[in-house]
Amino acid sequence: xxxxxxxxxxxxxxxxxxxxxxxxxxxxxxxxxxxxxxxxxxxxxxxxxxxxxxxxxxxxxxxxxxxxxxxxxxxxxxxxxxxxxxxxxxxxxxxxxxxxxxxxxxxxxxxxxxxxxxxxxxxxxxxxxxxxxxxxxxxxxxxxxxxxxxxxxxxxxxxxxxxxxxxxxxxxx
Numbered sequence: 125x126x127x128x129x130x131x132x133x134x135x136x137x138x139x140x141x142x143x144x145x146x147x148x149x150x151x152x153x154x155x156x157x158x159x160x161x162x163x164x165x166x167x168x169x170x171x172x173x174x175x176x177x178x179x180x181x182x183x184x185x186x187x188x189x190x191x192x193x194x195x196x197x198x199x200x201x202x203x204x205x206x207x208x209x210x211x212x213x214x215x216x217x218x219x220x221x222x223x224x225x226x227x228x229x230x231x232x233x234x235x236x237x238x239x240x241x242x243x244x245x246x247x248x249x250x251x252x253x254x255x256x257x258x259x260x261x262x263x264x265x266x267x268x269x270x271x272x273x274x275x276x277x278x279x280x281x282x283x284x285x286x287x288x289x290x291x292x293x294x295x296x297x
Contacts, residue, residue, distance in 0.1 A: 126220035127188030127207070135163050135186060156194035156201035160211040163190065168209035189219050195274040216243075222254030229253065240268065244287050252291060261285040 125132045142162040146154040154162075170185045185207050192203045192211075204219060205211045216234040218226035229250050238246070244266060252259050261281040268277050279287075 125188060125190050126223075128186075129188075131186040131188040132190070135166065135188060135190070138166050139163055153196065155196045155198065156192060156203065157196075157198075157213075159194070160190075160192050160203035160205055163192070163205050164209045164211045167205070167207065170209075191217055191219060193269050194276075195269055195271050200269070200271050218250065226250045226254050240270075241287075241290075244268075245290055248287055248291055259288060261288065264288075 139159050139162055143154040143159065146152070146158070167186050187207055189207060190203075190205045192201075192205065194201055202214050202217060203211050204214055204217050215236060216230045218230060230246075233246055234243075247266070248259065248264070251264060255263075257263065261284040264284055266279040266284055266287070268279070269275070270277070
């Protein structure tokens with residue numbers, strides 16, 4: 125997530141309600157694509173209903189972008205949503221401050237054949253390049269979604285520190 129935290133909370137709550145409604149109605153989990161579509165549909169609703177007879181639903185667009193990751197019946201998925209209400213599927217994506225340089229490095233260095241550990245080290249290497257302060261297990265969080273378990277996992281501070289210790293000393297090769 126990058127942007128306004130209050131807007132992010134609103135959109136995350138909307139996505140949770142949509143996922144629960146889908147589960148109760150169809151007895152199946154909501155696909156990652158459908159989650160991204162749901163968030164973007166709400167963002168696109170900005171200004172709708174602003175005729176004289178009805179009140180506008182929102183006074184301004186949402187100021188938040190998301191990276192939505194998950195694993196569903198179609199495999200691993202990663203979507204980027206932006207405040208305009210558009211979404212795009214990616215294999216690897218960077219958002220937020222410093223994203224231009226990070227995205228350029230991802231384009232050069234990322235490979236679908238990477239192991240999970242290699243991908244984590246690449247992500248930390250990119251953060252090391254674009255962050256103003258030194259990265260450590262306090263100011264960096266890493267979450268993963270494994271294809272085999274389909275579970276969201278936040279790495280512990282010790283796991284993150286071990287990955288930081290494995291970083292190459294210089295810039296990326």
